[in-house]
Amino acid sequence: MRRPAGRPGGRLAGRVALVTGAASGIGAATARRLAAEGALVGVADLWAAGARRVAERIRSAGGTACALRCDVSQEAEVKATVSELTASFGPLDVLHSNAACLDRDVYGRDRDLLDLAVEVWDRTMAVNVRGAMLMVKHTVPAMRDGGAIVLTSSVSGLVGATDHAAYGTSKSALTGLVRYVATMYGSRGIRCNAIAPGLVMTDAAREAMPPERLAEKAAERLLPWPAEPDDVAALAAFLVSDEARCVTGQTIVLDSGTTAHRPEHAIRAWERAKLDR
Template structure:
């Protein structure tokens, strides 16, 4: 999975939620390997800034402002991208509702405002559907869809039932997309990260929660956005030509074990300090 400059030469990629965090790293990575990239985000300033940074480094990128839950906006943004670059090979559907009004209010199941559930599903799930629906007809045969899921879609938790359920649904969705488009050589996979150390995540969690997360994983390091970009680029490239319909966990070993063992180890290490 090492960086191979030119892997996406002559290809066109669209990354949603690319105005910050993981999406920004993935857009930069695809561009660095030769793709012309559509940097799509609901926040125009974020999309413009990421596209400008890519161009400053010699890459090719255009900023697209679009709410992925809105079908007309999605159709318009996809049309604009294809008008600019003439083809489409890779779609990374990565945007998610993570703000204080959605993820922040997605706490207790019994107190959950249905508006929070609906908005979370609209962005995280309907957004993925709309991206596939409006890009697949124009996608080159042999292209690839990559979706960003989460380990929250593979585990239960006391909070974030809407977020986790939306991500769980993506596990099914990738199989449907893989099934429909397999005969065109178009693949569809999802990446499921545990904690990824974006600036926002590091600030939002604080020291204690970050220590809890460290205790949950086997490796001493958490994933960075660039680690996720490595996996996304692999799944978008011909190197993964026989992989489709899969949700690939990238979590530094968070889900690979029963938690008691790691917790004991970390407690012992903390006590010995």
């Protein structure tokens, strides 16, 4: 089968990529970035209209993309999504498994562990962990040797917090999954890494966070600026490119320095900066 051409000349020219959770936020930014770098992109999401909108935006910018409706927690849907994408664009080169359950009635109810409803834990694990595993399970056989996988984890999977234990534990599991996938398929040249973002200023994060919470987050960082979705997309594009050909099995933190220090050190640095002004 003749592969449709992606944008010529880019770092990912002609590569076939699947991005999940791509209807909004980080996934949409990555889908757009991979397409801008020449990849042919499958924009997969549970939210079909959002995925169609992102795919249309990519096409109107001169890129190649198709929208795919998929619940990543359902094996039959994952299998069908991979088949549909490879039938349109050919064997896969790139997977960015990025979908996570951030719904108000799941993530929003993931508070104190002692009150946690079992269905909140189960849905979180089904989407965030089983979904990533199913994506790997069905994309690796459809991947050309030398393919690259990126999972979106979170700093919540690396440090503790007083809420969101189900979410944080699901993201910790991805750090393990990355190492297993990198080990199992490294001999085929397939690489697998994770990105662990801190706060990323998606539209949803901007809407959901009151100014006092944003100020708290700012005080935790070493850098004055939080990450934008495009910052995560840039790292994902690097990780799936040949420039990262020796990087595998890693979880790379992208958090403006939030977890790089003991908290009291940042607090002191911010206080000093206030006195100096």
